Amino acid sequence: MYTPELLELIKRVEATRERRLDEEFPLLSADAKQELLEGFHPDYKDEVFSELRVGPSKGERTPTEYARVFEAYSGLDPDGFDLSKVDFDVDVLIVGGGGAGAAAALVAQEQGANVLVVTKLRLGDSNTVMAQGGIQGADKPNDSPAIHYLDVLGGGHYKNDPELAKALVMDAPEALAWLEKLGVMFDKESDGTMITIHGGGTSRKRMHAARDFTGGEIMKTLKDEMLNRDVPLVEFAAVYELLTDGDRVTGAVLYNMETQEYLIVRAKTTILATGGGGRLHVMGFPTSNHYGATADGLVLGYRVGAPLQYLDTIQYHPTGAAYPEQILGLLVTEKVRSIGGQITNTEGDRFVYELETRDVEAAAVIRECLGRKKGVVTPSGQPAVWLDTVVIEKKLGEGAVKARVPAMYRQYERFGIDMAKHPILIYPTQHYQNGGLEINERCETPVPGLYAAGEVAGGIHGTNRLMGNSLLDVVVFGRRAGVAAAAQAAGIKTAGGLGLDHLKNYHAALKAAGVEPTNVSPMLLPEYRRAATVERKIELLA
């Protein structure tokens, strides 16, 4: 429900609506974009970052909240930790039950590997299930992998690894066909033609969707298929540390999140598919990510020697919910803008074309609020601008909002706001980890036996990912990881020894760098309890 003050402000947005209906807003020039980014995007602010003092990417900078989990000690003491009892002995261990993990597991098992999927929450509780907008793929006659490639590279500021970007766009048609065959309910015309729309930074309409539950529908289907095929799975089991024989990754220490017992997995190959780190809350930004997005996989990989790529770039989604407080940070899908929604300042004027790339769009919103002071401030003090959704109804007809973005509509309706009648308030939210562990086109990290796929990996999207390319990435590289890890495992006769020497070395390096043993990682779950409660917490059940 809007407060009377906000309702009053909405009148200004209403006053300009007619004029805005047919208004063409120009794209920014390359120079103007650069100036905007340098002035207002968090990635361009030195105070956001810290330089890493230890590990394979020592000397590189990451946001301070990320640096804090890298420059941290393990909760395990590597000296004398008993690794003698092996609980699971498998070919391929897949860490993470989101889209990338599920795709990898299905494919690896198809290749004949004995797989095990372990995941921190339930299978499917992930960022994948939250993706609303869509999945890219050049499958229309006016489009091609080459055109797609150019969008990916331009969007990523040409920092992408060309081979990874090529794999992404060249595998896309097959990935879509795989999903179609598994029975993902894509939006289609009656003749089967996929309904595709634009996304930020696309030059062709290649965003395929399953209404506004695209990731959810994909995840539900992959999960169902995993259960149908009886893929071995342990839920509420987090990998807390990887194990090595000194050279290769040979398994992992699992933590039963419920009983607090640890378990040992021996694996010939291991795939990290642990997703992103929105719950680290860089600079206190709200986040669109799921509860378990705490960058664990990055920490696990980093400690065994896998370097990071572009972890100094975080994607802030330009349109996170800024009001009401209960849904702060949740995503307002880009599709709202794709189908015609307009962004305006408090005066009801547009100030940026709605489908600029996300970094540019987010910087423009931040500039409008903090630089030009033309934003709205919500009752809880959150800066915001308007996203005029009513204009969609004017353009596409009454009922269009509810029909095209039902999940969004319901989200707001729950809190007494009708998006078809009133604009909504938005502000950037921490959304996506552009960078991650370095991989090649077979998803191999430089550490033997260790693979990474999905949001935990870096390089594919350069320094800025386009909407719809991440769901694609998850399917394409999840499948690639499954194939490669299964193939490598098949060539390994006996599994390696299990050890934690890498952790001893890492701890020694931390100590040498003067890092105090106060921080512990991986984080596993964010802490949202009230400080007053946490302060008085004691553990007495021995």
Next chain:
Amino acid sequence: MAEQMVTIYVMGKPYEVPGDLTIMKAMEYAGYRFVRGCGCRGAFCGACGTVYRTKDDYRLKVGLACQEVVQDEMYLAEIPFFPGNKATYDIEDLKPTADAILSLYPEVFRCLSCNTCTKACPQDIEVMEYIQAALRGDIAKAADLSFDCILCGLCASRCPAEIVQYQVALLCRRLYSRHVAAEAPHLKDRLKEMADGTFNDEMDKLTKMKQADLAELYNNRDMEPRG
């Protein structure tokens, strides 16, 4: 803004919490740290089904902890897991008919048309309608109606016939998409082009191209109109 405090009873125990919080945030405020019962925090995953009762009302209500705002004198418990039956199948072998549904989930026959499931659904889905559609073999309708299901299990938790609606729904959507909806013709064509290597040379050229040349191409690429 002064915070209006309310009392909620988490599994019977009273806690004072700010009245504008969701059940999930209120429980965290009270000191609970979720392991189960919390996933997306945004009505996408169905991890946080909650059953509750309000003061002077004998009726049980259900909702999502990440979406419902607390009320004074709310008595609540999460049901983060529901041990519903899931049939296993090979989607390739099935036909999109009532028989397929009934062979895997014969209990659908037992639907009493009581509509309890629909009333329970936090996603405002016409649950009974899609179960009835599935029973009639109208797979397309069941798929369409159930689309927004997040597998929270609240419908099943209230069903007197012990039907696991969300699994039936998922089966219907997969059946529909695999066996009823037409395959995308352009996707098939593209797969053939890919197999023929149609784009290989162009891609090789692009991956070797210098940044300045790529930027030139990118900045001057033609855009399909937005409308």
